[in-house]
Amino acid sequence: MSIEFRSERRNLEVLTANEKSIKYEIEQRWDPLTSRMAVICPHLREKWVRFYDEQNEEWLEEMIEESKENCPFCRPVIDNIIAKFPKHQMDESILKLNDIYVFPNLYPRADFEAVVTSPDIHGLNIKDLGEAKVYDFLNAAFECIKKAYRSNAQLLYPVIGCNYLPPAGASLMHFHMQISIQKVPFNYVKNLIHFSERYEATKDTNFWLNLIKINKDRKIAQKGSIYWYTPFAPSGFSEVRAVVNKSNFLNFTEDDIRNLADGVSNVLNYYYHRGFASFNFVIYSNTLKAKNNRFFAGARIVARPSPSPSCKCIDSWYMPFLLEESIVLERPEDLAREIRDWF
Template identity: 30%
Template sequence: MLEWKTWTETARFHSPLLNGELDEQVIEVRRDPLTGHQSIYNAALEGKTAILFPPTDEAYLEERAAATEASCFLCHGRWQTTTPAYPEELIPGGRIVRGEAVLFPNLFPLSAHHAVVMVGERHHRHLDDFPEDLLADALAAALDFVKACAEKTPTVRYFTVNANYLFPAGASVIHPHLQILGSVEPGTHHRLLLDASRAYRERTGRCYWDDLAAAERTEKVRHIAQMERVHWMAAFSPMGVNEILAVVPGAATFLEWTEEDVRAVARGLQHVLAGFHALGFSTFNFSCYGGPLGESGGSFATVLRIVNRQNVTPHYRTDDYYFQKLLKNEIMIMRPEALAEHMRRFFA
């Protein structure tokens, strides 16, 4: 039922890199089966990867981590006096604590409910050093918050769990953290996913995300692993660099996650981050989208997207320009099938 739409275009020009000879470059275009999002791959860009995404300057990263730790409001227990607290009627005690994970309000909220989760006490971690237990505690704290909001403020129905890691990914602090957004209406891409999923259900009588997981598992080229009921795969038409997609079939909202789901997502994230680290990346964004609380209908499943961002260097260039920001396309520096093959080693 899914259409993997792909086509090619050819660019021809006389290239100074070939002493003026005619160069022909084949451009592969992919269109997402649900949203129509387009991604573009040009094999010639493989030679520019080091220019587009220069390697992390480890010395600079360590220097910035050391310089910011002294003033970090989360480090060395400072969060106990420097972070805000929720009203008792929403969150008893004002904050949610799970192991080393601590949830509290964002001082500058972007929605009715905007929480931050401190992910551990350590100020900086490399991507191959995010333990499953730590990630599970952070995700569990986020779910505790969603459950509390669902009970106390039922009109706030649309939730996402998100992360920016390091400043090229938009983080204002180096210390690892998550952000949970809860609003009365879904955000732009969240709405697109929900609307397109409903339309697919009305057209086919099936859940797109069930069909996607089944199709990718059958084709095997982009499917990475299944952990409990969570499927991990490389996105066919990625929205960002090295996008990995996770789908939790049967869990349309965060309220339907089980302890096993939390563990499976945490374990998968640990493996994905380790795989990113092995590719030489140091930053990421992820967003996990839940269906509207209190609504059933069989059209949605919880979906997580995680992508790399530009590496940490003193003068890094943005990886998000007109092509992504305004045309809403994406450039693939690695074919999803090759990315999936790389990631399977870390899930083995």
């Protein structure tokens, strides 16, 4: 089966100001497919976890309530101000499925970007994101991706992402998901495709099927075609991943989307019980042209720090954090020209 779960333990020692020795053990782990290293530091858990599960609920409720005023995604403002799809992108100027609206992101960073939201939901506690609600959002996103691809066959690499609350990079409190599609794969997906194909070419067997067979210690559940697990070498807080034994979104059935919604909702429910309020997820696909199943489509969810008056940074959303894409705001040439004056 040949999957290596490589890890090494290291002992660290620190001397306090009065020269008392403190010893720690850390564990370095390498992702069995990509070799990306993760460091597990159990001694930091106590220190870090309070940034994640200490709720300032009263302040958060106030923030959510205050943000309702002039919220661009609440009625009646949404119907007057949201962007519209040009005809060459979509037959409908705004895609509406029951109470869900899908419309272009006014500030795109990929070849195609859209927002998925419901004007009927403003702020939301993550415990209220049940399977039916998540399904409605995901189903609308999948519909939009299919339509966008039908209009432009170069929109090959779609992801559905969610940033909830400012610590996860959300600039609006109103609950929404996003669709990002590129002609080329996002870095994270590109690496997974590359290493999955290389594994199959050299070992003549499928990495993902092998992983599912031997990953028992980290298996969470298998629901239909979706396998939920915790990664051996995680890169986020309380990270949960899923793989689907289908390569691309065009092969997903309604049952697959329901199972995906059910799993996302279960993880969020768990997060709520851990005291977390904020999260990121992405659901990714191989190229929509993919014919083989060497690569499995999948999902990643991570908990993010709890919102607080001092934690409102919005630059670590799903694209840099989960898809390993850097978004920069200035051309390096312009920056160099400016910095030269300081030398």
